[in-house]
């Protein structure tokens with residue numbers, strides 16, 4: 536059976552109500568065409584009991600009149616209700632995100648709890664359950680990971696820990712100062728062991744040693760990957776680098792899907808946070824920028840295409856925009872992307888707003904640096920080409936074509 540939704544044991548022509556959140560979804564099955572229709576869903580029904588949250592599934596080819604039957608959740612089945620709520624929030628997120636051209640879906644991969652429609656078994660099929668690309672896979676994994684981490688360290692505990700945290704370092708200031716000092720884009724050097732597209736970049740990976748080498752080589756700031764599963768990074772690495780006396784401000788390179796992660800990153804020594812426009816709707820970006828400001832963190836908002844750039848240029852308070860030359864959906868790298876997104880009115884607006892643009896990914900040679908600088912960037916984010924060198928500090932001199940350490 537094809538389509539987003541399959542109905543098992545449902546005789547054609549029958550119509551029923553189910554406690555499922557959704558907008559209208561039409562689906563074709565071997566039994567005919569069905570539409571899933573959202574009924575009134577008052578805010579009060581968004582809690583654990585959802586008697587009013589009624590949705591109907593109607594078999595369109597039927598002659599039969601709408602014979603509706605409401606199915607109630609088992610009393611006290613709070614866990615199921617929470618799962619439904621979680622799924623519902625994910626669905627709502629996807630709807631909002633889609634209107635902003637965001638293709639990454641946040642619906643929990645498990646779909647809605649099956650037994651929620653009683654005898655009419657309901658299942659989200661492979662189209663909904665399989666990530667469409669690596670970024671979507673990472674985000675779905677991250678959602679689960681964060682939910683687990685949050686349970687162990689609730690927000691109030693993180694907030695308590697922050698009462699005694701040392702102040703953050705000025706990430707944006709360090710980039711501006713480097714640009715002024717060298718006349719070259721300020722370098723954010725990335726402590727990166729591996730990536731899904733390139734595999735292991737460095738076997739003998741000592742994050743603290745690499746961080747010191749970068750600092751010595753003239754990096755203005757460092758970026759530390761904290762994702763474990765796909766990039767072989769960790770928050771321990773971030774914390775170890777912070778505690779090793781490194782003076783450069785630190786970017787926590789993480790896939791942020793929840794504000795909790797921002798607080799967590801701050802407790803681990805981050806000075807800046809990455810927000811990815813391909814993942815986060817505008818409202819999330821705005822809200823997260825506010826949280827970052829409150830915590831003294833800078834935000835690097837990453838875009839990959841014109842649509843994302845236009846969205847981000849419409850958000851107040853953005854100081855740093857990263858243009859990723861790598862598509863996180865296809866892994867394709869093309870440094871002319873930086874140039875393309877800075878041409879014409881967009882570049883004009885960026886200059887007016889005094890936003891620093893960071894050229895990200897795929898930069899290997901002095902020519903590459905000159906090319907993105909010419910396009911208008913005042914900073915670059917580089918991993919592979921320098922982390923692979925036996926002395927990553929010297930790798931920086933190779934990248935810029937000269938020693939930028941003093």
Ligand SMILES: O=P(O)(O)OC[C@@H](O)[C@@H](O)c1c[nH]c2ccccc12
Nearest residue numbers: 859895896897898916917918919920
């Ligand atoms: O190793 P490179 O090609 O120099 O790229 C570094 C950095 O731009 C890249 O790691 C990156 C940019 N945006 C990201 C988002 C998540 C993970 C990684 C990234």
